[in-house]
Amino acid sequence: MSSSHGSVAIDTDTHSHSFRIAQLSDPHLTSLEGAxxxxxxxxxxxxxxxxxxxxRFVHSPGVLADVVTDIQARGFDHITVTGDLTHVGLPAECRAAAAWLRSLGKADEVTVIPGNHDRYxxxxxSETVGxxxxxxxxxxxxxxxEPMFPSLRVRDSVAxxxxxxxxxxxxxxxxxxxxxExxxxxxxxxxQARQRGLFRLVLIHHSPLPRGHRWRKRLTDAAALLRVLQRQGAELVVHGHGHKRxxxxxxxxxxxxxxxAAPSASLVGLGRGGYNGYRISRTGSGWRVEVSEYAHRAGKVVAQECREFELSRP
Incomplete structure (x- = not known):
């Protein structure tokens, strides 16, 4: 297991057929004023x-608005939101988040999972994340x-x-x-997705790695989940929660x-807020996935780093 923060070429747009997904996480978009x-x-x-x-001082509606504008302008094929839309999961917050989701995109174009703040x-x-x-x-x-998780959506060649x-x-x-369960x-x-020849993208709010977060913020059964992922295989797992890339x-x-891991989409501070983008394409030996980081800097979102992974499959 290894971690890396290195960078290579930035943003590429000349590819054979590929599917592009944006990951927006931890927007904490609501206000508790008047609760x-x-x-x-x-x-x-x-x-x-x-x-x-x-x-309320470190999560900015303005930063989030810039991030959403950038995602929509880049024309991603699908958008994922990996939790923590709210602060404490009040019904009023969840209704506000629902309105925001409708402005982000249609339900079949946006996939959401809840975070711990949404189920505080x-x-x-039915009155909260429902x-x-x-x-x-x-x-x-x-x-x-109440929908049963895990959920499955197939878009293009991606599960x-x-x-x-x-x-x-x-x-x-x-x-x-x-x-x-x-x-x-x-x-x-x-x-089943492997047998269908699909790229397997897993969304989760907490890191699936046993040491992915501090002890009081960890996924308590991360080791058990990781064993399943390592036994069955997956191409890409994306999460939020820690607000850091x-x-x-x-x-x-x-x-x-x-x-x-994605940053918070609304976090203030030079380059701290932003989102991740993924370009997925099939190769002769498996899959190629490009992981791009988009950061909020000086009132706009810029492409910051792009790393490419060749995933050979038997």
Missing amino acids: GWRPLFNKRMLGYLSWRRHR VRADW CWSEYLAGDDSRIAS IIGLDSAVPSAPLFATGRIGE QRQRIAVLLD RIDVVSTSQGDMVVV
């Missing part, structure tokens, strides 16, 4: 105080009381598999968990798997 006190008398109070003292405490699903049902659901899912690691955690913790189901989906390459039974 009533009653729903805050639980762990949400700590989140509210964090927002009041810190988060136990709450009625507001985004059509963006969460897989191709064969009925939008009902987009969404995992839900967002579970309410104790105060001062931001941990996540996948659970046995999701692990069993993703094992089947990964195998990172690339790891993990060996699996079928060759290398690239694991990429």
